[in-house]
Amino acid sequence: MPNLPDPLVDELIAIVGSSHVLTDDMDTARYVGDWRRNFPGAARAVVRPATTQEVSRVVAACSARRVAVVPQGGNTGLVGGSTPDATRREVVLSLDRMTAIRRVDPLDNAMTLEAGCSVMSAQAAAVSVGRLFPLSLASEGSATVGGVVSTNAGGEQVLRYGNTRDLTLGLEVVLADGRVLDSLSALRKDNTGYDLKQLFIGGEGTLGIVTAATFKLYAQPRQVVTAWVAVRDPQAAVELLALLGTAVGERVTAFELIGRQALDQVLAHGTPGMRDPLDSGSGWAVLFDVSETSERMDPSPAVEDVLGMAMEQGLVLDAVLARSVQQGRDLWALREHIPEAQRLEGPSIKHDISVAVSRIPEFIAEAGAALEALLPGVRVVCFGHVGDGNLHYNQSKPVGMADSDFLRHVDRVHNTVHEITMAMNGSISAEHGIGRLKQAAFLQYKPPVAIDLMARIKKAIDPGNVFNPGRVLPCDLVNP
Amino acid sequence: MPNLPDPLVDELIAIVGSSHVLTDDMDTARYVGDWRRNFPGAARAVVRPATTQEVSRVVAACSARRVAVVPQGGNTGLVGGSTPDATRREVVLSLDRMTAIRRVDPLDNAMTLEAGCSVMSAQAAAVSVGRLFPLSLASEGSATVGGVVSTNAGGEQVLRYGNTRDLTLGLEVVLADGRVLDSLSALRKDNTGYDLKQLFIGGEGTLGIVTAATFKLYAQPRQVVTAWVAVRDPQAAVELLALLGTAVGERVTAFELIGRQALDQVLAHGTPGMRDPLDSGSGWAVLFDVSETSERMDPSPAVEDVLGMAMEQGLVLDAVLARSVQQGRDLWALREHIPEAQRLEGPSIKHDISVAVSRIPEFIAEAGAALEALLPGVRVVCFGHVGDGNLHYNQSKPVGMADSDFLRHVDRVHNTVHEITMAMNGSISAEHGIGRLKQAAFLQYKPPVAIDLMARIKKAIDPGNVFNPGRVLPCDLVNP
Numbered sequence: 017m018p019n020l021p022d023p024l025v026d027e028l029i030a031i032v033g034s035s036h037v038l039t040d041d042m043d044t045a046r047y048v049g050d051w052r053r054n055f056p057g058a059a060r061a062v063v064r065p066a067t068t069q070e071v072s073r074v075v076a077a078c079s080a081r082r083v084a085v086v087p088q089g090g091n092t093g094l095v096g097g098s099t100p101d102a103t104r105r106e107v108v109l110s111l112d113r114m115t116a117i118r119r120v121d122p123l124d125n126a127m128t129l130e131a132g133c134s135v136m137s138a139q140a141a142a143v144s145v146g147r148l149f150p151l152s153l154a155s156e157g158s159a160t161v162g163g164v165v166s167t168n169a170g171g172e173q174v175l176r177y178g179n180t181r182d183l184t185l186g187l188e189v190v191l192a193d194g195r196v197l198d199s200l201s202a203l204r205k206d207n208t209g210y211d212l213k214q215l216f217i218g219g220e221g222t223l224g225i226v227t228a229a230t231f232k233l234y235a236q237p238r239q240v241v242t243a244w245v246a247v248r249d250p251q252a253a254v255e256l257l258a259l260l261g262t263a264v265g266e267r268v269t270a271f272e273l274i275g276r277q278a279l280d281q282v283l284a285h286g287t288p289g290m291r292d293p294l295d296s297g298s299g300w301a302v303l304f305d306v307s308e309t310s311e312r313m314d315p316s317p318a319v320e321d322v323l324g325m326a327m328e329q330g331l332v333l334d335a336v337l338a339r340s341v342q343q344g345r346d347l348w349a350l351r352e353h354i355p356e357a358q359r360l361e362g363p364s365i366k367h368d369i370s371v372a373v374s375r376i377p378e379f380i381a382e383a384g385a386a387l388e389a390l391l392p393g394v395r396v397v398c399f400g401h402v403g404d405g406n407l408h409y410n411q412s413k414p415v416g417m418a419d420s421d422f423l424r425h426v427d428r429v430h431n432t433v434h435e436i437t438m439a440m441n442g443s444i445s446a447e448h449g450i451g452r453l454k455q456a457a458f459l460q461y462k463p464p465v466a467i468d469l470m471a472r473i474k475k476a477i478d479p480g481n482v483f484n485p486g487r488v489l490p491c492d493l494v495n496p
Numbered sequence: 497m498p499n500l501p502d503p504l505v506d507e508l509i510a511i512v513g514s515s516h517v518l519t520d521d522m523d524t525a526r527y528v529g530d531w532r533r534n535f536p537g538a539a540r541a542v543v544r545p546a547t548t549q550e551v552s553r554v555v556a557a558c559s560a561r562r563v564a565v566v567p568q569g570g571n572t573g574l575v576g577g578s579t580p581d582a583t584r585r586e587v588v589l590s591l592d593r594m595t596a597i598r599r600v601d602p603l604d605n606a607m608t609l610e611a612g613c614s615v616m617s618a619q620a621a622a623v624s625v626g627r628l629f630p631l632s633l634a635s636e637g638s639a640t641v642g643g644v645v646s647t648n649a650g651g652e653q654v655l656r657y658g659n660t661r662d663l664t665l666g667l668e669v670v671l672a673d674g675r676v677l678d679s680l681s682a683l684r685k686d687n688t689g690y691d692l693k694q695l696f697i698g699g700e701g702t703l704g705i706v707t708a709a710t711f712k713l714y715a716q717p718r719q720v721v722t723a724w725v726a727v728r729d730p731q732a733a734v735e736l737l738a739l740l741g742t743a744v745g746e747r748v749t750a751f752e753l754i755g756r757q758a759l760d761q762v763l764a765h766g767t768p769g770m771r772d773p774l775d776s777g778s779g780w781a782v783l784f785d786v787s788e789t790s791e792r793m794d795p796s797p798a799v800e801d802v803l804g805m806a807m808e809q810g811l812v813l814d815a816v817l818a819r820s821v822q823q824g825r826d827l828w829a830l831r832e833h834i835p836e837a838q839r840l841e842g843p844s845i846k847h848d849i850s851v852a853v854s855r856i857p858e859f860i861a862e863a864g865a866a867l868e869a870l871l872p873g874v875r876v877v878c879f880g881h882v883g884d885g886n887l888h889y890n891q892s893k894p895v896g897m898a899d900s901d902f903l904r905h906v907d908r909v910h911n912t913v914h915e916i917t918m919a920m921n922g923s924i925s926a927e928h929g930i931g932r933l934k935q936a937a938f939l940q941y942k943p944p945v946a947i948d949l950m951a952r953i954k955k956a957i958d959p960g961n962v963f964n965p966g967r968v969l970p971c972d973l974v975n976p
Binding site: 121122123124125126146167168170174175178179181182191195196197198199200201202203204205206207208209210211212214215217218219223234235236237254255257258261262263264265266267309310312313314315317318321370371372373374401403404405406441442443444445446447448449450454458461462463465466467469470472473475476477488489 | 601602603604605606626647648650654655658659661662671675676677678679680681682683684685686687688689690691692694695697698699703714715716717734735737738741742743744745746747789790792793794795797798801850851852853854881883884885886921922923924925926927928929930934938941942943945946947949950952953955956957968969
């Protein structure tokens with residue numbers, strides 16, 4: 017399709033140069049669809065500014081014409097929050113050319129990176145000064161600084177180091193009128209008014225465009241004790257976590273629960289050589305890491321103490337500690353292979369919920385019983401970051417059921433899981449955000465007072481509803 | 497003065513009972529003045545609700561009559577943010593009857609407390625289940641949950657555990673129209689829309705009234721290594737912090753710099769028996785704590801390694817490690833006595849600034865030179881949380897100068913220190929907030945974009961400017 021003359025596109029070209037304003041479908045393809053392919057879209061243009069000033073001018077140009085701007089990082093989101101809708105009216109603003117590492121300072125334990133840096137390059141920048149940037153997630157090769165900030169990404173080490181919010185000291189943000197909010201300090205303490213950056217962290221690009229961030233750095237761990245533990249049941253997992261935390265404190269870096277169904281699918285579809293580390297056939301496993309900064313202190317004896325005590329108490333049935341880095345990696349490979357194994361097993365219905373850690377066992381029992389009543393034989397693939405109260409609580413179809421029959425139950429399964437989550441004061445989106453995918457559930461379950469405050473904030477900060485309209489908050493709540 | 501009939505007071509009495517609405521000056525005295533006595537005030541009434549519902553009804557009654565509400569916790573603030581002005585038009589809403597401990601859960605590592613609980617009782621609640629609530633500050637016997645949340649209090653263990661913001665999982669907040677925002681969950685992960693609670697943390701009571709909070713708990717430390725170290729200069733202190741952090745990670749719980757002038761004032765005015773722990777006469781000392789959760793791992797050898805290395809590098813001149821709990825307390829007593837010693841030394845000009853940790857030495861050099869040029873002989877009392885980049889950077893008069901001559905320089909001294917702080921991208925209020933005391937400096941130094949966004953948020957959330965009007969943001973920026 018030949019492109020019609022478009023004065024906005026001409027203006028964008030004047031700002032960033034013609035090679036960085038994409039309008040042909042071939043060129044825009046990788047920017048307009050989400051990677052789970054739930055939201056095929058089309059863009060009026062994809063614009064790729066190289067500097068904060070260019071972002072500012074692009075945003076001002078779009079705002080002046082009341083054209084929606086969809087900010088995009090690595091496009092690894094799971095909820096349709098960073099791709100355009102199908103109207104071809106929205107402009108995608110990709111940060112992928114803004115990849116400068118502005119500063120890495122080991123004395124400050126801080127670094128400032130532009131939004132388009134990948135998480136992996138952020139990790140490497142920290143290592144270059146002998147420090148750790150602890151954010152780690154499956155998509156880290158593609159996910160970007162701007163993306164993880166805007167979605168408050170979690171990942172594998174939240175238990176020890178927190179979510180992206182906890183790692184963020186400062187932000188640079190372009191506002192809807194093109195102004196730049198610069199709070200890129202490396203300050204650990206600053207009580208001068210409201211902490212504005214918090215709104216843009218997890219704001220899913222609806223309030224401003226994050227162009228750079230200052231992150232905390234940590235000491236590098238020099239020892240890691242990885243254990244695979246067969247536990248009596250989910251309650252035992254939660255109690256083991258408490259024992260471990262009491263004994264070794266914040267050294268507990270990851271603590272994952274793996275249900276039998278999840279492990280069986282991995283063993284059925286995994287790479288050759290993958291095997292149950294314990295051959296115990298037990299129903300529930302825990303995989304945990306205890307990491308230690310000091311070379312002088314070996315955490316293994318303390319971990320072994322805890323496991324011994326937990327065995328005496330009947331919480332732990334059996335356990336194996338990795339004796340080498342490779343053994344540790346092999347144990348983690350089982351955990352990391354679960355999503356792919358579930359995909360190979362057939363269609364699935366997915367949830368990303370959280371509850372208080374103490375309620376994990378109750379959640380698993382109640383949700384399991386409710387789903388079995390709804391859909392007898394349904395296979396629950398339950399795994400996740402129990403240390404954070406966060407479960408990836410997914411369903412595979414009953415053996416022998418047709419895919420289409422199973423998928424007819426999607427809404428009822430979602431409702432069942434979400435109702436139980438909310439009855440326990442949980443969250444229907446612990447990690448992935450709202451975007452478009454979860455907006456209906458968000459509106460259904462979030463308290464009206466909270467929705468109202470969010471709409472007021474959106475209207476106050478982006479009164480023209482320029483940024484990511486219709487994502488998180490529906491347009492009718494915020495349109496000018 | 498006899499009280500005139502006041503229909504609002506009658507309404508408040510109907511809500512909370514007559515014994516909890518104070519109007520006599522004798523009764524209101526302890527609520528209407530700040531404890532540094534910078535802001536003598538008078539209240540239309542002091543109202544003391546006992547429940548969130550009562551708070552809601554009190555706020556709604558005041559809002560309906562457009563009467564300002566000043567929320568108050570323990571009234572230990574330093575910037576005039578929690579007491580009424582002198583007009584006798586404002587209602588003080590004290591949370592001092594809301595002291596329930598709603599829940600303490602060691603499996604969740606979380607507890608939910610009402611706003612009027614003191615920090616000390618919060619610490620005790622954590623200990624009752626074998627956990628640590630790490631917030632610790634000089635005023636902890638009086639300072640309350642609602643107060644530390646609303647001011648994002650820091651304190652002595654920020655380096656390891658963060659500010660109050662980092663310790664807060666959820667809040668219950670009464671809004672200006674009386675609605676209650678309930679986000680009291682113990683969730684570690686929740687990405688369902690904007691993180692609203694962040695606005696009320698550090699909001700200084702201008703956006704809502706915090707009625708309860710859910711805090712994180714931590715494992716209790718079982719060992720503490722306390723060291724007093726003579727360092728070459730501030731740069732050596734910063735480098736020692738980096739060495740220590742690299743060796744023992746987050747175990748570094750506190751890391752304080754103490755200038756010679758501060759120590760000399762303590763030795764001159766301290767209790768009998770206080771002495772320089774090193775008799776080295778050196779210019780700069782560091783006092784640090786390394787705390788350890790595990791009983792099985794002794795952190796002393798790692799700390800001694802670091803001190804040995806730092807001596808070889810010429811960073812450390814001499815050092816002493818506390819060999820008992822009492823020795824550790826004695827070392828900390830020197831640090832804690834500094835403010836009182838400075839008070840006994842005469843009038844002082846105070847600052848609560850922060851810069852990035854790496855810029856601390858540069859700040860000390862530049863500010864010291866500028867002040868000496870401004871006021872020859874001025875004595876700089878410099879101490880504080882260097883690990884957080886936060887200095888209490890105070891001045892005592894030159895020896896022999898009259899108090900009144902010294903105090904004539906207050907504005908010039910403030911300006912000098914604040915200009916240098918801002919040139920280093922620092923903060924003019926690291927811990928204490930803005931309130932009324934620092935509003936002029938806040939307006940002078942905070943970027944206009946940030947002030948504008950804060951004003952928009954205030955207008956969006958408290959459109960009637962009912963809560964703490966004129967604190968943080970001046971009324972002309974936000975009045976309806």
